Amino acid sequence: MPDTAVPPAGASILAIEARGLAKHFGDVRAVDGIDLDVPRGMIFGILGPNGAGKTTLLRMLATLLPPDAGSAKVLGFDLKESPHEVRGSIAMTGQFASLDEDLTGRENLILLARLWGFRGQNAKKRADDLLTAFDLADAASKQVKDYSGGMRRRLDIAASLVVTPGVLFLDEPTTGLDPMARKSVWRMIRSLSEAGVTILLTTQYLEEADQLAARIAVIDHGRKIAEGTSRELKAATGSGFLHLTLVDAARVEDAELMLEEITGNKPQRSSEGAALSLMVDTPQNANRALAALIAANIELADFSMGAPSLDEVFFALTGQITEPKNAEGDV
Amino acid sequence: MDDTNSTISLIHAARPPQPSALSNALVFGWRAVLKFKHIPEQLFDLVMTPIMFTLLFTFVFGGALSGSTGAYLQYFLPGILVQTVVFNSMYSGMGLSTDLGKGLFDRFRSLPIWSLSPFAGLMVGDILRHLIASLLILIIGIILGYRPEAGLIGILEALLLLIVIGFGFGWIFLVLGLVMSTPSTVMTMAFTGIMPLVFASNIMVDPATMPSLLRAFVEVNPVSLMTTAMRGVMAGNITAVQLGAALIAPILLTLILAPLTLWLYRRRK
Numbered sequence A: 001m002p003d004t005a006v007p008p009a010g011a012s013i014l015a016i017e018a019r020g021l022a023k024h025f026g027d028v029r030a031v032d033g034i035d036l037d038v039p040r041g042m043i044f045g046i047l048g049p050n051g052a053g054k055t056t057l058l059r060m061l062a063t064l065l066p067p068d069a070g071s072a073k074v075l076g077f078d079l080k081e082s083p084h085e086v087r088g089s090i091a092m093t094g095q096f097a098s099l100d101e102d103l104t105g106r107e108n109l110i111l112l113a114r115l116w117g118f119r120g121q122n123a124k125k126r127a128d129d130l131l132t133a134f135d136l137a138d139a140a141s142k143q144v145k146d147y148s149g150g151m152r153r154r155l156d157i158a159a160s161l162v163v164t165p166g167v168l169f170l171d172e173p174t175t176g177l178d179p180m181a182r183k184s185v186w187r188m189i190r191s192l193s194e195a196g197v198t199i200l201l202t203t204q205y206l207e208e209a210d211q212l213a214a215r216i217a218v219i220d221h222g223r224k225i226a227e228g229t230s231r232e233l234k235a236a237t238g239s240g241f242l243h244l245t246l247v248d249a250a251r252v253e254d255a256e257l258m259l260e261e262i263t264g265n266k267p268q269r270s271s272e273g274a275a276l277s278l279m280v281d282t283p284q285n286a287n288r289a290l291a292a293l294i295a296a297n298i299e300l301a302d303f304s305m306g307a308p309s310l311d312e313v314f315f316a317l318t319g320q321i322t323e324p325k326n327a328e329g330d331v
Numbered sequence B: 001m002d003d004t005n006s007t008i009s010l011i012h013a014a015r016p017p018q019p020s021a022l023s024n025a026l027v028f029g030w031r032a033v034l035k036f037k038h039i040p041e042q043l044f045d046l047v048m049t050p051i052m053f054t055l056l057f058t059f060v061f062g063g064a065l066s067g068s069t070g071a072y073l074q075y076f077l078p079g080i081l082v083q084t085v086v087f088n089s090m091y092s093g094m095g096l097s098t099d100l101g102k103g104l105f106d107r108f109r110s111l112p113i114w115s116l117s118p119f120a121g122l123m124v125g126d127i128l129r130h131l132i133a134s135l136l137i138l139i140i141g142i143i144l145g146y147r148p149e150a151g152l153i154g155i156l157e158a159l160l161l162l163i164v165i166g167f168g169f170g171w172i173f174l175v176l177g178l179v180m181s182t183p184s185t186v187m188t189m190a191f192t193g194i195m196p197l198v199f200a201s202n203i204m205v206d207p208a209t210m211p212s213l214l215r216a217f218v219e220v221n222p223v224s225l226m227t228t229a230m231r232g233v234m235a236g237n238i239t240a241v242q243l244g245a246a247l248i249a250p251i252l253l254t255l256i257l258a259p260l261t262l263w264l265y266r267r268r269k
Helices: A054-061 A083-089 A105-115 A120-133 A149-159 A179-194 A206-212 A230-236 A249-263 A283-295 A310-319 A324-328 B004-011 B021-038 B040-066 B069-088 B091-102 B104-109 B117-144 B151-179 B183-199 B212-220 B222-235 B240-266
Strands: A014-025 A028-039 A043-047 A069-074 A090-093 A167-171 A198-203 A215-220 A223-228 A240-246 A275-280 A300-306
Touching (some): A014 A054, A028 A198, A028 A223, A043 A054, A043 A179, A043 A206, A105 A149, A105 B021, A120 A149, A149 A179, A179 A206, A223 A230, A283 A300, B069 B151, B069 B183, B069 B222, B117 B151, B151 B222
Parallel strands (some): A167 A198
Antiparallel strands (some): A215 A223, A240 A275
């Protein structure tokens, strides 16, 4: 058996190369033809709402689910032809902790180390090294069912590093974690990437994709609706956003009409009602919009100018999904 | 993991050579043993029910059914061993269902290991459970006055037969574990299916007094056939026909359900 961490000769510099991957569950097209090129060593984010097909996509790439159509190579190994070699090159941390709750943290890691071929003392040493590195040494002999959410997630990621994977799949690595635990998982992901591991992560948090991923694919209803760096995605939605809060919520409709007339873009109203955000192409347009509101006696409690958040990008992109010409193209 | 250097040293550690399928299976066996250590409650359930049954039937019904508690125990004990093993064979199916619900098997399936080794581990756990429960019942039986005519050889043969029975019935619950969404559904299904098999059998009473329709069922009930063989093994007077009849169900179950289990496992979403 060859060392499966070494990709075949002539393998491309892409860690993941997917073409037209599709998976249907009955009538539901969970993944509906996705192309993906993930360069080696990159943190690549897959951003989408619940049910967009993120997990299905990841499970296909991790050989857990056979695709109905399309093909993919992971580190040069074809999913269908060499699933065993793909499994030798990857590790997957699922959305639900893939740990044995009855066993201790240390026993979980020893179990996996032995499955990977570490023997006797070497398996124990590997487990202890991982526990130390992930700040779990104190909880090593506690059963996993007594772990907190953050500890569980750290152990789960440690379990994916028993041997160093060429590609690490992380399915919503911080879902359900408190902000402190989330920051600590982010640090962990960054340091893995600095150490050279290619990481494909899914998230429904725009901030997470923005913080971690060098490139982001936005998917919705099983299709990729945009891909690029965080900066490119933001640029595609317009140069900037003007955020306004009115003193008098009753005048929000007057303001909306006026702003649309001046800039040609329809403002988005916040759920609270008194705040508006407006895509503006130039700072001059923003100035004109503000001047017009003041002239019309619409008082502002607050205003600010900023690049669009990924949130705004996402809504701008998914809002257009019904138009076929925008549904397919990469941004 | 705030220290990037320690991450880098972890990341650049050497990969061990790939282990054999047997080694993978043994690791899963080790996991089954760890479960006994961490969930002693399950072991308690496992042995308390049969002990209770043995004591209850022997002392409450024994005199009425067989004239004396001693005579009844001699009749009943081989049967309670079969009943215990049939009931306990559902534990690995429940364990499988629990593991699948937690996503643990996703990790196992994404490892480059022999894909059936997790099942080998469940089997190891099953065999240990059957041995522990059977030995305990035997010890209590012997203390209460049960005497296997075939002696130690009879006991060893009986244990072997029990493992074969447990192995065969285990497949039913592995299939249920793969199909049902929760471990408690597996347990409910198991009880619903096993109860009639166990009670409409010759484990507790001689079917001679039963109505003819029921007796017809009891006589072909696999649990009865296995119980008859168990009595024969322990008494040292088993015939080849009795042994063959007892093995029909475990062999058929394995031949039909083992491939089904693997097929269900491989096509799971």
